[in-house]
Amino acid sequence: KAGVTQTPRYLIKTRGQQVTLSCSPISGHRSVSWYQQTPGQGLQFLFEYFSETQRNKGNFPGRFSGRQFSNSRSEMNVSTLELGDSALYLCASSLQGGSNTGELFFGEGSRLTVL
């Protein structure tokens, strides 16, 4: 069974640009959530999608947005990039999300560098 796939794995952007990251969840998983990982901050929750609807949202500015498609694949977009957006962006899938099923399955992440 294929795991969570994130693309691209690495990317470099400049301030003011925008970026789109993609996540393909494990087959059958309907929930996709996104996290930002930075040294010293751990994993910060961005948002969760379930059946194409945003179910939860973290405390990030509106420059961060996402969506989920009917096949459960998800994308997140960051507009007007800032230096502080440099981070590893992790996608996680689960069967139903929340704490009902417990386990989050993470991808290997997309490492974004903003110059």
Next chain:
Amino acid sequence: QQQVKQSPQSLIVQKGGISIINCAYENTAFDYFPWYQQFPGKGPALLIAIRPDVSEKKEGRFTISFNKSAKQFSLHIMDSQPGDSATYFCAASRNQFYFGTGTSLTVIP
């Protein structure tokens, strides 16, 4: 405000020793407390988890101790091995996961 506080930030343990990582939370509504292990270049992977109706859970060399009244939980790694060297994250959840800031564990031979 950090919902889950984790310590220490880094830990060095001799092979065969016990590694202990601690976490504290504020929200008593949390109902699921997992620990994730992350190796360099990889995403975090579930190591062990506990729900608040039990005080301890053991899986092999890994044990979670849970103190509901103190709102604390900890991960104990017995007989630590160099292969355990990784970053460990605690988390607490109720509909949304809140992660600690991580502990970098190094087990030296």
